[in-house]
Structure formats: structure tokens, C-alpha cells
Amino acid sequence: MTIDELKKQQAPQPAQFGVLGWLRWGWRTLTAMKTALVLLFLFALASIPGSLVPQRGVEPDKVAKIYQNNPALAEWYDRLSLFDVFQSPWFAAIYLLLFTSLIGCIIPRTSTFVRELRRRPPAAPKNLGRLPYHSSLDGDLTVEEAAKRLRGLRFRVDTGPGWVSAEKGYLREVGNLLFHVSLLGILVAVGIGSLYGYRGNVLVVEGDGFANTVAAYDRYMPGSQVSAESLEPFSFQLTDFSASYQLQGQKRGQELDYSAYLKVNDSPGAPERAYELKVNEPLEIDGTQTYLIGHGYAPVVKVTDGKGQVAFDGPVPCLIESKPTLTSACVVKAPDAQPSQLGFVLGFLPTSVQTQDGTFVSAFPGAINPELQIVGAFSGDLGVRSGRPQSVYELAPPEIMKKLNPLVMGSKAPKPLAVGQSFDLPDGAGKIEFTAVKEWMTLQIAHDPGRVPALVSSAAAVLGIVLSLMIRRRRLWVRLDGTTVQIGGLTRTEGSGAGFSEEFAGIVKILSSGEKDVR
Amino acid sequence: MSAEQLAGLSDNLVLATVLLYLVAMIGFAMELAFGKARGNVSAAAKRRVPLAAASSGGVAVKEPETAVADTPEPPAWALKAGTAAVALGWLGWAANLAAIVTLGLAVERWPWGNMYEFVLALCCAAVTAFLVTQLRQNIRFLGAFVMVAATLGIGFAVKYLYVQAGPVVPALDSYWIAIHVSAAIIASGLFTLAGVAGILYLVRREGLSRLPTRAELERVAHRAIVLAFPLWTFAVIAGALWADKAWGRYWGWDPKEVWAFITWIAYAAYLHARATAGWRGRSVTIVQLVAFGCLLFNLVGVNIFLGGLHSYSGL
Numbered sequence: 058m059t060i061d062e063l064k065k066q067q068a069p070q071p072a073q074f075g076v077l078g079w080l081r082w083g084w085r086t087l088t089a090m091k092t093a094l095v096l097l098f099l100f101a102l103a104s105i106p107g108s109l110v111p112q113r114g115v116e117p118d119k120v121a122k123i124y125q126n127n128p129a130l131a132e133w134y135d136r137l138s139l140f141d142v143f144q145s146p147w148f149a150a151i152y153l154l155l156f157t158s159l160i161g162c163i164i165p166r167t168s169t170f171v172r173e174l175r176r177r178p179p180a181a182p183k184n185l186g187r188l189p190y191h192s193s194l195d196g197d198l199t200v201e202e203a204a205k206r207l208r209g210l211r212f213r214v215d216t217g218p219g220w221v222s223a224e225k226g227y228l229r230e231v232g233n234l235l236f237h238v239s240l241l242g243i244l245v246a247v248g249i250g251s252l253y254g255y256r257g258n259v260l261v262v263e264g265d266g267f268a269n270t271v272a273a274y275d276r277y278m279p280g281s282q283v284s285a286e287s288l289e290p291f292s293f294q295l296t297d298f299s300a301s302y303q304l305q306g307q308k309r310g311q312e313l314d315y316s317a318y319l320k321v322n323d324s325p326g327a328p329e330r331a332y333e334l335k336v337n338e339p340l341e342i343d344g345t346q347t348y349l350i351g352h353g354y355a356p357v358v359k360v361t362d363g364k365g366q367v368a369f370d371g372p373v374p375c376l377i378e379s380k381p382t383l384t385s386a387c388v389v390k391a392p393d394a395q396p397s398q399l400g401f402v403l404g405f406l407p408t409s410v411q412t413q414d415g416t417f418v419s420a421f422p423g424a425i426n427p428e429l430q431i432v433g434a435f436s437g438d439l440g441v442r443s444g445r446p447q448s449v450y451e452l453a454p455p456e457i458m459k460k461l462n463p464l465v466m467g468s469k470a471p472k473p474l475a476v477g478q479s480f481d482l483p484d485g486a487g488k489i490e491f492t493a494v495k496e497w498m499t500l501q502i503a504h505d506p507g508r509v510p511a512l513v514s515s516a517a518a519v520l521g522i523v524l525s526l527m528i529r530r531r532r533l534w535v536r537l538d539g540t541t542v543q544i545g546g547l548t549r550t551e552g553s554g555a556g557f558s559e560e561f562a563g564i565v566k567i568l569s570s571g572e573k574d575v576r
Numbered sequence: 577m578s579a580e581q582l583a584g585l586s587d588n589l590v591l592a593t594v595l596l597y598l599v600a601m602i603g604f605a606m607e608l609a610f611g612k613a614r615g616n617v618s619a620a621a622k623r624r625v626p627l628a629a630a631s632s633g634g635v636a637v638k639e640p641e642t643a644v645a646d647t648p649e650p651p652a653w654a655l656k657a658g659t660a661a662v663a664l665g666w667l668g669w670a671a672n673l674a675a676i677v678t679l680g681l682a683v684e685r686w687p688w689g690n691m692y693e694f695v696l697a698l699c700c701a702a703v704t705a706f707l708v709t710q711l712r713q714n715i716r717f718l719g720a721f722v723m724v725a726a727t728l729g730i731g732f733a734v735k736y737l738y739v740q741a742g743p744v745v746p747a748l749d750s751y752w753i754a755i756h757v758s759a760a761i762i763a764s765g766l767f768t769l770a771g772v773a774g775i776l777y778l779v780r781r782e783g784l785s786r787l788p789t790r791a792e793l794e795r796v797a798h799r800a801i802v803l804a805f806p807l808w809t810f811a812v813i814a815g816a817l818w819a820d821k822a823w824g825r826y827w828g829w830d831p832k833e834v835w836a837f838i839t840w841i842a843y844a845a846y847l848h849a850r851a852t853a854g855w856r857g858r859s860v861t862i863v864q865l866v867a868f869g870c871l872l873f874n875l876v877g878v879n880i881f882l883g884g885l886h887s888y889s890g891l
């Protein structure tokens with residue numbers, strides 16, 4: 058036999074127990090308090106990369122930038138799920154282990170605690186003078202009387218020949234258990250939310266409406282257990298949008314307030330009601346919240362083609378390029394224009410002013426002097442009918458752009474159009490007219506059935522932790538022999554000594570006072 | 577008074593605050609430097625303290641006592657310097673509070689909508705925690721260090737974070753700011769007090785020193801954290817409730833949320849390490865300071881480097 062074999066023969070217990078033994082050992086290790094703590098630490102550590110690396114769900118543009126600037130790094134980040142830390146398998150592994158560990162910790166602790174509740178306070182030690190808090194006084198206090206007075210102080214009391222034993226502060230453990238159970242509750246609530254909840258985004262222009270169906274969303278992210286039919290059938294219309302901005306000072310142009318005025322139908326047959334949607338005041342319908350997330354401008358544009366027919370007429374939502382001035386950019390595609398398709402790249406200036414070098418910029422986010430810049434106008438096949446999905450904020454992908462015929466570009470671009478003005482394209486290709494200004498809002502619509510359970514659980518967690526931090530477990534013993542009374546006390550929670558010494562002094566006083574003074 | 581005048585007054589009061597805190601710091605330092613040196617009593621020595629004789633009717637309570645070394649009596653003026661420092665500290669505190677109030681009146685909203693205002697309030701909270709505690713318990717030894725921290729904090733805010741008084745973005749125009757941010761301020765103030773005590777703990781060696789004893793420092797830190805931790809928990813939950821109203825979800829792992837959570841875990845680890853694992857002294861102090869580091873990173877690092885939804889620093 059080699060030494061190795063010998064060692065194996067006398068291997069630690071798990072090997073003797075076989076599979077079951079290993080399982081039991083694994084479970085015991087996993088549910089040890091120490092493991093729970095280590096996992097909790099790991100959980101916190103694991104969330105750090107999520108705050109340092111941009112996350113796909115939150116900042117997709119920054120993720121795209123990393124892909125552009127450093128593809129190799131991005132590749133690695135992606136392999137390690139660093140762009141989706143909070144959905145990654147390793148993050149899930151940590152919290153699943155943590156919560157298994159918590160369960161394993163809670164169950165035995167609860168049963169220990171229940172047993173402890175049934176048990177009587179421990180008998181008095183021989184020498185009470187050894188205890189950290191002690192005192193002795195003369196008096197003929199009886200066991201019954203001492204027990205009665207301690208019960209009056211809400212102690213749990215046990216008595217024996219010549220001694221009284223008392224204990225108090227069980228709520229500490231209750232608080233501790235409540236806290237751990239609540240943490241489990243939070244996880245369950247989050248789980249319910251991600252399985253049975255959904256969220257989506259949609260952009261709505263003034264005058265338009267929204268009906269809560271999957272097709273109406275610009276982006277729709279359902280939980281795996283959500284069916285399309287289960288969406289609450291409400292709808293609303295955006296009748297008006299208004300925003301106000303700071304007019305003077307260093308913070309000129311800062312948003313002060315904005316509101317979306319809606320006409321809401323809670324369900325298809327329900328009467329219409331008005332609602333003013335604001336930040337911090339979501340619209341709630343049957344547990345589904347509608348949030349106002351952002352807003353911008355949508356100039357109304359009319360395009361007439363070379364044959365004199367209207368090829369496009371409607372509001373065009375513009376993307377914000379500069380937040381402080383709401384300078385925005387958008388594109389108009391008129392694939393129906395004849396004889397050839399027309400496309401425009403536009404700039405929207407809410408408060409247009411001319412600078413010294415002759416260019417036009419926006420000086421203020423409010424629509425004081427709204428003007429529409431024609432940055433470029435093109436004719437040719439826009440590729441809209443190619444079947445490939447296209448962005449509404451990009452005229453065409455680069456390979457198609459190259460083939461288009463530029464009608465207006467760069468120095469040939471006209472002065473920006475004011476509302477009501479139009480511009481005739483060269484060569485009789487058509488005309489573009491800026492007819493009005495509308496505003497758009499972006500909404501987030503979310504249904505999360507885990508919200509309320511999460512709130513209740515976290516409130517319970519706070520209550521639990523306050524109880525377990527503020528309450529101390531303390532024991533008290535009294536020994537009486539008819540002439541002297543010995544009192545000893547002990548607190549099982551460190552760091553609370555100073556408080557207990559006062560309480561102890563108070564108890565001694567109550568035990569020493571004569572019969573008459575005590576109620 | 578007009579809004580501009582009030583804002584100007586607030587700026588002047590901030591300067592007065594810094595000056596008063598500085599002078600108070602000097603007073604506290606003189607008391608420390610010329611006062612009594614204190615010795616650490618080792619744990620073993622403490623256990624050997626003989627039991628107080630149980631006198632009839634009296635209460636003998638064994639408290640870990642600070643041994644005061646046999647040094648010559650300190651000059652009387654050292655004590656007076658300390659008393660004067662407390663008075664100056666209160667004056668500085670009043671100026672700090674007044675600066676916050678006038679700022680709030682000038683902008684007609686809760687005056688903690690950006691990082692400058694937040695740090696101003698945070699320093700006020702830390703000084704309040706110190707001044708109120710020293711009323712009931714002798715922790716004057718911490719005075720010089722709390723004043724240094726507050727002076728540095730406000731100085732940093734004035735130099736690097738200053739934003740002209742003005743309105744906040746619509747998302748902050750909500751009663752939630754009073755709940756969420758106030759709780760964060762008070763909790764951070766207490767954590768700062770604990771952090772100051774923790775740093776001193778590490779700086780101070782065993783044995784005789786003019787600095788407070790390690791046991792005193794540890795006790796102050798623990799008390800402050802026990803109070804601050806539930807408040808911090810509340811601040812984070814209030815943040816989640818607000819996020820549920822403002823951002824459309826109650827938790828989304830935004831950088832500020834991540835670091836608030838990490839800070840929470842770190843302080844929870846400190847409390848657990850003491851209560852369950854029975855750690856004491858240097859090791860828990862280090863855990864405490866790591867947690868304090870997370871708190872500071874959330875305030876400074878996340879606001880300045882990481883951004884995210886929670887970008888209200890005004891920088």
C-alpha cells in the first residue's frame with residue numbers, strides 16, 4: 058500500500074458516508090453562517106463590474122462604442138457576461154447559492170429558537186458575585202415576591218428553592234429571523250417580477266394615441282410567463298404636451314417642469330378621463346404603471362413630389378443632439394415620391410439664432426423661434442422596400458447612401474425654414490414644407506407584480522434588523538436566604554454594557570424596595 | 577430678502593462655518609496636546625480587575641474602565657481650550673445650519689439637490705452627531721478630528737463642487753427628496769463620525785498616548801454605526817420607492833444603487849463580524865473603514881466618474 062492509498066483509507070468522514078455523506082457535508086458547509094457571509098460578500102463584489110462596465114440593458118450606445126473602439130476587449134467582456142452582469146449565469150449562481158444557504162440557516166435557527174422559547178430560563182449559578190453585574194442587599198424578599206416583581210418587568214421567570222432566574226430580550230432573535238426571512242422574500246418578489254412582469258417603451262407624438270398591445274410598443278420586454286393577451290387593455294391619447302424652462306442665470310435653459318395631458322380609457326368600454334402625466338407621478342391602471350421618461354420635438358413636414366402629389370405629410374420625431382438647447386436631428390423618407398423616391402436629413406432648432414459666422418444654432422430649448430434646417434436632400438432608391446429593417450433615425454445604411462443622388466448638401470443648403478415656409482428642390486424634384494411643431498414624449502410602461510411584495514419584504518427586513526440590533530438579550534438571577542438577597546445579571550450582547558448597567562441598577566432598586574412601594 | 581441676497585448670505589455663512597470649525601479644531605487640539613495622556617488597558621488586565629466589593633444596598637457594576645496614567649496634572653487652560661472649542665463648534669454648527677437654511681429659502685426647495693448641497697448638509701450632520709453625543713458622553717477627544725473632517729469636506733465642496741443656487745431638474749421636484757436624501761445625509765454623517773474614530777484607532781498605538789484609548793474609539797464607532805445602519809437601510813429603500821415613481825422600476829443596478837448596496841453589505845458585515853463572529857479591535861475596525869471607503873466612493877467616485885441615472889451632482 059502506498060502512502061496515498063493509506064491516506065485514502067483513513068480519509069475524513071465524508072468518504073465513508075459515500076454520496077449521501079458528501080451531500081450532507083456539502084449541505085452543512087453551504088448552510089454554515091460563515092458560508093452565507095462569504096456568499097454575501099461575493100454577491101456585493103460581483104455587482105461591482107456591473108457599475109464599472111456599461112450594461113447592455115441600460116446604456117446600449119456605450120456598449121456599442123466599446124465594440125467599435127476595442128473589438129477584442131468587447132469580445133472578452135461579452136464572453137464573461139460583463140455587459141449583462143445582472144443577468145449573467147455567474148451572478149445567478151451566487152445569489153441562488155446565497156439563498157439556499159439562507160434557507161438552510163433559517164430552518165435550524167427557527168427550530169432552535171422555538172425550543173429555547175419553551176425552555177425555562179437557566180438555573181442560577183452558585184456564585185452570583187462572579188457575574189459582570191452583581192449586587193447584594195439585606196432583606197427578607199421571598200422567591201414568590203421576587204418572581205412577581207421580575208414578571209412585572211416583563212421577564213420570563215423560573216424559580217427554584219431559594220433562587221429566581223429570569224430572562225428577557227427574545228425579540229432580538231425574532232428580529233434576526235425576520236430579517237433573514239425577509240431577504241428571501243425580496244428575492245422571491247424580484248423573481249415574480251421578472252417572470253410575470255413586462256415592460257416596454259413607446260414614443261407618442263402630440264395628437265397620437267397608444268393602446269396597450271404588444272404591437273404598439275417600440276420595444277417590448279416580457280417576462281417568460283407573460284402572454285400577449287394578459288396586457289391590461291387600456292389606451293390613451295396625448296392631447297397636449299407642455300414644458301417650461303429656466304429663462305435666466307447660469308442655469309438658463311434648464312428644464313423646470315413638464316406635463317403630458319392625456320385622455321385615458323381604463324378599458325375599452327370605460328368612460329374617458331383626463332390625466333396630467335408628470336415625472337414622479339406615473340399613471341397607474343390595474344397595476345400597470347406608465348411613466349413619462351423623456352420628451353422632444355417632432356416638426357410636421359409635408360413633402361410634395363416632382364409630379365405635384367403629396368408623398369409625405371406628418372410629424373417627424375427628432376432625436377435630441379444637445380440636451381441644453383434641444384437641438385435635434387431627424388430624417389424624412391418619402392418612398393412613394395415620383396418619379397424618384399425622396400429622402401431628407403433635417404435639423405430642428407427650437408430657438409434658432411444666427412451666429413457670427415453665419416451658421417444657425419439653437420439658443421434655448423423652448424420653441425421660441427422654431428426653425429427646420431435642411432441638412433441634406435436626396436433622390437434615388439432608399440432601400441425601404443428591400444425587406445431589411447431600417448432605423449427611423451437614419452436615412453439609409455452607408456452602402457445605400459453612396460448610391461443616392463444628392464440634391465441639396467453642404468453649401469447648397471438653404472437658410473433654415475420657419476413654420477409655414479417651404480423649399481423647392483432643384484430640377485423640379487419636388488418641395489418640402491415645414492407646417493407646424495409638435496412635441497413627442499417617451500413612455501415606459503411597466504407591469505411588475507413583485508413591487509408590493511418587495512416593498513413589504515424590505516420593510517420587514519428593516520424592522521427585523523432594528524429589533525436585532527437594538528434589543529439585547531439579558532439574564533438575571535436572584536438568590537435569597539431570608540436575610541440577604543444576591544442579584545446577578547448578564548447581557549449576552551456585547552457593546553450594550555453601558556445601557557444595561559443602568560437597567561440593572563433600576564432592577565436592583567425595584568427588588569430592594571419594600572412591599573408597599575411596588576404596585 | 578431677494579433670492580440672490582439669500583444665496584449670497586448662504587455663501588458667506590459657509591465661509592464663516594469653515595473659519596469657526598478651524599478655530600474649534602485648534603481648541604480641541606490644544607486640549608488633546610496638553611491634557612492627560614491615556615493608556616490602553618489590555619484585555620487581559622481588564623479581566624484581572626478585582627471584583628468590586630459588594631456593599632450592602634449599593635450596586636457594584638464592573639465596567640471596563642480607562643486607566644489614566646500618572647502624568648502631572650494638565651494646566652487649567654488646556655481644559656478651558658476644550659470648553660471654548662465646544663462653544664466654537666456649536667457656533668460653527670449654527671452657521672452651517674443657517675447656510676443650509678438660507679440656501680433652501682433662496683431656491684425655494686429642499687437644499688440638497690446636488691453634491692455641493694449634499695456635502696454641506698453631510699458635514700452639518702457629522703458635526704451634529706459629534707456635538708450631541710458629547711453632551712451625554714465624554715467624547716471631546718474626537719473633536720479635533722471631526723472638525724478636520726468637516727473643514728476638509730466643506731472646503732472640498734466649495735472648491736470643487738460649487739454650483740450656483742438654482743432650480744433642480746423636474747425629477748428632483750418631489751417630496752421624496754426630503755425623505756430619501758435626508759436619511760442618506762444623517763446616516764452618512766454618523767458613518768463619518770465612526771470613520772473618523774476608526775482612522776484614529778489605527779493611527780493610535782497601544783500604550784500611553786495623548787490620543788483617546790482604543791476602547792473608547794471602538795465604542796464610539798460601534799454606537800454610531802448601530803444607529804446609522806438602519807437609517808442607511810431606510811435611505812436605500814426610500815431611494816427604491818422613489819425610483820419606482822421616477823424611473824419606472826424600483827431597482828435597476830444603476831451605479832449609485834450598486835454602491836449603496838455594497839456599502840450596506842459592508843456595514844452589515846461589520847455588525848455581523850462583531851455580533852456573530854465576535855471580532856474585536858483592529859480587524860473590525862478595518863472592516864468598518866472598508867465600508868466607509870465604499871460610502872465615500874459612492875459619494876465622490878460614482879458622482880464624478882461613473883454617472884448613470886442618479887446624476888444629480890450638478891458637476
Ligand code: HEM
Pocket residue numbers: 688689690691694747748753756757760811812814815816817818819820822823826827832833836837874875876879886887888889
Ligand atoms: C434604489 C434607488 C436609489 C438608491 C439606492 C439611491 C442611493 C442614494 C445614496 C446612497 C445617496 C447618498 C449620497 C451619494 O452617495 O451621492 C443618494 C443621494 C441622492 N439621491 Fe438617491 N438613490 C436612489 C434613488 C433616487 C431617485 C429615484 C432619486 C431622484 C429621482 C434620487 C435622488 C437623490 C439625490 C438628489 C441625492 C443627493 C444628491 C447626490 O449626492 O447625488 N435617488 N441616493
